[in-house]
Amino acid sequence: MRPTVAVIGAGSWGTTLASRCARHGSTTIWGLEDEVIEEINERRSNSRYLKGFELPTALRATRSMEEATRQAEVIVMAVPSPYFRAVLQQAAPFVRRSIPIVSVAKGLEPESLLRMTEVIAELLPDNPRAVLSGPNLAREIVAGYAAGAVVACRDAAVAEALQGLFKSGLYRVYTTHDVVGVEVAAALKNVVAIAAGMADGVGVGDNTRALVITRGLAELTRLGVAMGGEARTFAGLAGLGDLLATCMSPLSRNRHVGEQLGRGRKLEDIVAEMHMVAEGVHTCGLALELAKRHGVEMPIAREIHRVVHGEITALQAYRGLVRRPPGAET
């Protein structure tokens, strides 16, 4: 018995997850753009967001939120974090009270700095909330490469049900109860990705790069623990795993921004030629705001933030970091 699934959001990751769910049970994908919805229904493809892949015939697409969600037994929210609340508000009137809402968005709500499951809790307080996260470049998963992720839910039975829904032989889904840790790690790891890219751009050695990534992850972990997460989640797939894929992938936008900053270029010039957003640029500010609220020191995030805002060069940031006396490791 497979649940009826509604995937909200027809971008590359939403389309990937919807395709997987549609192989086993009734699945509907909701999107805003008429031409994307029509193409999925009529030509079994989504050339705007997932070019070159055939989608399963069982997958239905719709622009009607009511049609997508009324029968759903699981809702997957594949909407970018800035639009998460507005879209979920549209869905809320149709959603049954008992079904799990799974966030696959990486990021915090602007201004409020709420995690996505906190937004779900505000709008649908009775529904179980979960998160799916990990090193999951959508194109690689559609292409059939092995990958792993964690599904986090406070209710272990719901976590296991969702594990069964998403996992396959090549897509390894582990369970955890640490919702906070997974969301914070996913939302903030791009700060470290920019720092790692910057190390490449400045041309520091392998020792230094390893130092910056390790200590960067350590300071994210400190913040995550202060926010109620668990340290080991940051050493797992949602933290270290996602960070590694980002730091090693030549396709990573955040790593690229860091590298270009490291070479001494200005943020506005880098962003202008990218035609895409590198979320880590904003994440530095969010991380520092959270660090302040929770009384946590984040020297690496602070220096990166100053470089991003043109206050100092990447080289000066590196010099600044080594002026702090080291103490105990943890």
Next chain:
Amino acid sequence: MRPTVAVIGAGSWGTTLASRCARHGSTTIWGLEDEVIEEINERRSNSRYLKGFELPTALRATRSMEEATRQAEVIVMAVPSPYFRAVLQQAAPFVRRSIPIVSVAKGLEPESLLRMTEVIAELLPDNPRAVLSGPNLAREIVAGYAAGAVVACRDAAVAEALQGLFKSGLYRVYTTHDVVGVEVAAALKNVVAIAAGMADGVGVGDNTRALVITRGLAELTRLGVAMGGEARTFAGLAGLGDLLATCMSPLSRNRHVGEQLGRGRKLEDIVAEMHMVAEGVHTCGLALELAKRHGVEMPIAREIHRVVHGEITALQAYRGLVRRPPGAET
């Protein structure tokens, strides 16, 4: 007040550490090879192990163990793990009971599988024992790049004294009491380095490589915790940090071996053209032996071991790994 230091071992890392200590206090380096000792004393260089760098004039070199150690207030053991016991046995009669012995060797004693501080404890049970480890490619440190390390000692006061001895503005030394964790992480991380190299060689995607490194580190952590270490040490400089430098450095021998195995080549052919040892090849066997003793599952180490020994191909190993059902992440 800087202590009088004896560095035992005149390889690249011993010479690097001795040079640093000699800038601040009386330091003697001990080595076996006449021409290396003479060159250090007469020409302030060690062209065999650290070509192209000038050593401080204050550094004295000797072949006499008695001369090196009799006045020492700290002894740094920079000897490869297979020779560690024999060399320390030579030193033992001259070593004062109260002075710290610092191991900088990465590896376990063959056959006994003892950690280096356990070897020290057998030979010099009254001396405080410590370990220094981290992502420390010697040439980068001599060249003045920033790097970090941890010094581990059960006695916090000794750890802090050693931190003061080794650290500089660009070489960041953190303290920890987790001696076991640091030694196990340092000794076994090359298993994961080979796995990461193999991922490159097979041509799996960035998701898969991130998955293998993260889960590989998780299984090392499980073993380390079973042996009495702490999980967070494995997420620190001696674990993750050292692993990252190894996985990212094009110079890493273990990564190279993994990559060539991933391309389907045979171990003997790879090793024959390297003229150097890649310790990770032996480490797989050690890790599995320890896993057996401590009742820990290590599926990644097991598959890597089978590839190294030609029982299966790297591609088969990857397929084998994804056949295991995933459970809870930790």
